[in-house]
Amino acid sequence: MLSQMRRSLLRLSVLIFMVAFTSAFARGLVALDEAKIAQAVQEAYAKFKDDDSGKNADYIKALAKVDPKLFGVTVVTRDGKVFEAGDTKAEVSIQSISKVFTAALVMQQHGAKFLQRKIGANATGLPFNSIIAIELHHGSASNPFVNAGAIQATSWVTAKDSKARWAKIKANMDAFAGRKLPFNEEVYVSEVNDNKRNQAIAKLLDAYGRMGSDPLEATTVYTKQCSVNVSAHDLGVMGACLANHGVNPLTGKRVLEKAYVPKLLAVMATAGLYDNAGDWLYASGAPAKSGVGGGLLTVIPGKLAIGVVSPPLDKYGNSVRAQKATIYIIEKLGLNPFAQ
Ligand code: GLU
Numbered sequence: 206m207l208s209q210m211r212r213s214l215l216r217l218s219v220l221i222f223m224v225a226f227t228s229a230f231a232r233g234l235v236a237l238d239e240a241k242i243a244q245a246v247q248e249a250y251a252k253f254k255d256d257d258s259g260k261n262a263d264y265i266k267a268l269a270k271v272d273p274k275l276f277g278v279t280v281v282t283r284d285g286k287v288f289e290a291g292d293t294k295a296e297v298s299i300q301s302i303s304k305v306f307t308a309a310l311v312m313q314q315h316g317a318k319f320l321q322r323k324i325g326a327n328a329t330g331l332p333f334n335s336i337i338a339i340e341l342h343h344g345s346a347s348n349p350f351v352n353a354g355a356i357q358a359t360s361w362v363t364a365k366d367s368k369a370r371w372a373k374i375k376a377n378m379d380a381f382a383g384r385k386l387p388f389n390e391e392v393y394v395s396e397v398n399d400n401k402r403n404q405a406i407a408k409l410l411d412a413y414g415r416m417g418s419d420p421l422e423a424t425t426v427y428t429k430q431c432s433v434n435v436s437a438h439d440l441g442v443m444g445a446c447l448a449n450h451g452v453n454p455l456t457g458k459r460v461l462e463k464a465y466v467p468k469l470l471a472v473m474a475t476a477g478l479y480d481n482a483g484d485w486l487y488a489s490g491a492p493a494k495s496g497v498g499g500g501l502l503t504v505i506p507g508k509l510a511i512g513v514v515s516p517p518l519d520k521y522g523n524s525v526r527a528q529k530a531t532i533y534i535i536e537k538l539g540l541n542p543f544a545q
Contacts, residue, residue, distance in 0.1 A: 237538065245534045245538050246288045246290050250291045258517065265395055265396045271499070275297070276292055276514070277293035277436060277513065277515075278291055280510070283509060287438070287442075293437040296387065296514075297436075297499050298389045298434055298496070301494065302496040302500050302501075303430040305469065306381055307355065307362065308354075309381075310373065311362060313462060315361065317468045320349065324347075326471065326475065328483075333350075335351065336405065343413075344413030349472060350476045353410060356406060356407045356420075356423050359423045363417075367419070367426055371426045371429055374426065378433055380456075380458060381460050384439070392498075393432035403424050403427065404424050439512065440502040440514070442454075443510070446460050447466055447469065448510045466506075470492040473504070477494040477495065480521055489532050489535050489541065490535070490543040491542060495522070498516065500512070500527070501528065513526070513530050515527045
């Protein structure tokens with residue numbers, strides 16, 4: 206009788222422990238093994254360091270000149286621990302990854318419904334700078350990560366004029382990175398003198414009554430936001446703010462309302478890697494955003510972020526080594542969010 210009671214007590218305590226452990230794990234409270242993270246980062250770097258497949262973007266002339274050998278891999282955990290390998294302080298222009306932070310700012314200023322109603326949250330199924338997509342969707346840009354939606358998002362940042370709008374967008378990116386990010390004048394000049402297609406997109410959206418401010422001014426501010434420099438380390442920290450429900454784990458500063466984080470991650474999952482977003486999600490299960498400068502920012506919600514820089518791109522415009530290194534780390538550490 207006594208031993209039966211003891212056995213049931215034991216069973217009960219095992220059950221209680223399991224429930225507590227599972228829910229703690231679900232909340233990301235059980236620390237990932239730090240030695241394993243450090244090892245996975247080193248291995249990912251070593252494994253792909255000499256992979257020279259892909260090609261720098263050259264439609265923006267300054268990007269073709271960036272050293273294709275640059276390769277940095279950084280993991281930043283939700284509680285601010287940093288693991289890195291390679292050229293993690295080497296900077297490239299942020300390009301499309303900036304779209305994440307301006308979309309965040311628009312949500313912060315106007316709410317998640319506004320972003321969905323005015324800009325959209327669907328994949329276009331067409332290239333990032335498609336004009337046909339706007340026509341097909343009756344003036345809707347579809348999402349804030351194609352150029353149309355990104356320029357539109359820039360236009361909707363509330364500010365008294367375009368100078369103040371740029372200042373807000375830059376300050377917002379700096380808050381995510383936890384430092385004043387440098388501005389890449391060479392990339393900006395190269396792109397601003399050659400952005401007629403983006404101007405056309407902005408004008409077309411304006412004709413549909415979708416812009417929040419002057420379309421050409423918004424295009425210029427958008428081009429500036431794309432010309433901000435970031436390193437793999439910066440991308441890791443910026444992503445970790447999203448893994449940490451909107452608080453920068455290194456500065457302790459809230460950079461985005463908690464409620465908007467899952468919305469932003471949803472758009473990253475849908476449209477983060479251009480026309481290859483579906484294949485990326487299929488392989489990694491993780492919301493991410495790439496840029497033609499060679500950066501890739503990936504978020505493992507509630508756990509950590511992976512920032513990688515490597516300029517050579519695949520045919521979709523996504524960094525080849527950054528994708529490989531990120532998928533390696535995700536698989537090695539069992540981080541695929543759909544497999545939890
Ligand atoms: N500034 C680039 C453009 O508008 C961004 C492209 C990108 O990274 O996707 O073409």
